[in-house]
Amino acid sequence: MISLDEKFRALEADSAPGQEVRQETGDLNTLMRGEKLDGIPVDFSHGDVDAFPPTPGSKEAFKDGFEIGGQQAYTEYRGAASIREDLAKRLGTFTGRSISADSELIITPGTQGALFMALGATVTTGTKVAVLEPDYFANRKLVKFFGGELVPIPLHYQGNPSENGPDLNRLEDAFKSGTSVLVFSTPNNPTGLVYSGSSIKTISNLAAKHHVTVIVDQLYSRMLYRGEVYTHLRACEHQPENLITIMGPSKTESLSGFRLGVAFGTSSLIDRMERLQAIVSLRAAGYNQKVLDTWFLEPAGWMEKRITDHEAIRDEMLKIFRAASLPCATPQAGSYLFPQLPALDVDPHSFIRLLRHQAGVTVTPGTEFAPGSGDSIRLNFSQDHAAAVAAAGRIVKLVNIYS
């Protein structure tokens, strides 16, 4: 039996995005070579909602929620029925399969809340869970927290687009040998890889055949770059018996400050998630829920511009990293870059602290996403364009100083 100490060691969060402020600078001055680099500090650990502000109307929608009063403050645990009603239609249209607002949709405190409850509803002591490597860092922590057993599946992302994707043979082997849950993100966090239509179809077929529950995190599926195609697993012909899709308006739409997300799919799992929500935090903040009325209803052209703006930052940063021979996959969607660093004279952890201390650049260590990705760093490039590009230059400078 795992002790509480071990359990919480596995949840170590000092390197988690946004927590860097709690780290001590310690002995950095003895490691540091040369002077501090000038430039506007950039925190690539998360998007900058001042550079890319919240969707128009979100503040007003919150105010409407507040004015409604008690009815909006105390919704059902799964969220206000009227909001779910409209949202289910829009999400059904977007993902290619209809959703019952009453039984197949829950509003959650952020996409993180949705993931927590989806895994809590499906993973217990000894449950074997397939987790892609690399993938969103919380997936692994959640599996461990609920007592599950990690079954790592490699995700190839550094080759040609046609070769990239999950190792489907390994996945099938895992399914055949008792893995009962699969959790993954597409677009992938941290690489920006979008699973191909054929990968998604194969995953759906395999999960249906082997009775595997699938939890698919589609947080970034709206920010799809030119020429890319997105395939929704829930629109496939052969559906797994148990499928939960997760989305939220925290990233592309910059609504993270409201803590809103949704999960939709198999009603028996949504029921469990609601029971869990009842003891976790009751509901997504009542007034905040009203902001979901604006989701997928942004002004004409708004989303297109947001995507174009991000694509421009992506392209310029890629150019800088590649000019410096740092391998970096081209994100097909979302706002993450996952460049690989060369061998350095300092350990990766110290380098990341130096980046912050000497260059004013905050990034997330690759080890958060896969134990074997210690030579990579993740950057959320949803930032002020010029500041992000300058910061990418400082990363390259520091790589040169320490290699």
Add this chain to the structure above:
Amino acid sequence: MISLDEKFRALEADSAPGQEVRQETGDLNTLMRGEKLDGIPVDFSHGDVDAFPPTPGSKEAFKDGFEIGGQQAYTEYRGAASIREDLAKRLGTFTGRSISADSELIITPGTQGALFMALGATVTTGTKVAVLEPDYFANRKLVKFFGGELVPIPLHYQGNPSENGPDLNRLEDAFKSGTSVLVFSTPNNPTGLVYSGSSIKTISNLAAKHHVTVIVDQLYSRMLYRGEVYTHLRACEHQPENLITIMGPSKTESLSGFRLGVAFGTSSLIDRMERLQAIVSLRAAGYNQKVLDTWFLEPAGWMEKRITDHEAIRDEMLKIFRAASLPCATPQAGSYLFPQLPALDVDPHSFIRLLRHQAGVTVTPGTEFAPGSGDSIRLNFSQDHAAAVAAAGRIVKLVNIYS
């Protein structure tokens, strides 16, 4: 090992406050005697924030949070440092012992979020947890969810004030035989009992002596009625090694729609709670956190008036229940009444559904608070005064019809 099905059966939430809307009326018409009773419907399952609106300035504080932008959207998981700084001072003054804003305080998504994380940080498979009966329904569910073993301790609340309180002999026996965590609420939910100074001192001494972790839910401690005295466990001389105090502005201050709470105490437990928050929902909604800047800083006289108004409702409802010979303890704080019903011709569950269907009165079944409290119902009387009093009359009428 407990299966997921069992685990989630234990979390059954159809009778939980606010979830009644999901129940089917089913065969009620065959049970119903006589006509429906006229009157404004009252939902006693939670407070009415339209009758008792949110504290002044809360909406504006949220707006300030939104205007701050990215810094407020992405706070540390434990909450914005500047908000914690001021809040720690006010909470330290209120509870009689200073609090380190940096290491001893976490902002949570509601008091429910604080309870979830406090129990998650202290309870694992096999942990023996002392739980009072009756007490807040989620306590028992949380212990079961984390795999702990319930050790029920009777709370006497129907006698004279001097006889009321927890069974301290049973508690000491439990501590002597391996119970390592105690969770309880004072003021007690559902009875409104405030633990006496001597009970609190004894609990603190016993917990210190037997190395028991204490989680004390003080959600209602600000709404204290005339002549009552409140004792903060964390102000006692002999402190348990591990103590977490939980509060929040959802009830007395009517800020539930913002989902805000706090936990403060032993730093190693606050650390664990933050690690848990990181995978549960990242943080209390960033913009919402700013509303805590108004907490404990209400306009002069505001809190006094709120208490007087509630005391008036309490007294009139008590008069009605007692005139009908329904035993009901006098709440010393908070806004819950827990009257006991006589033997009825229908089972308690059906009676509660009839109350809703025939009399427009929603209440929470006593079984949510203790397995043996099936003959009691819980009412949150933070309602429109006249409507609440009329609804109490309809409860008495229905009791007479079915007994």
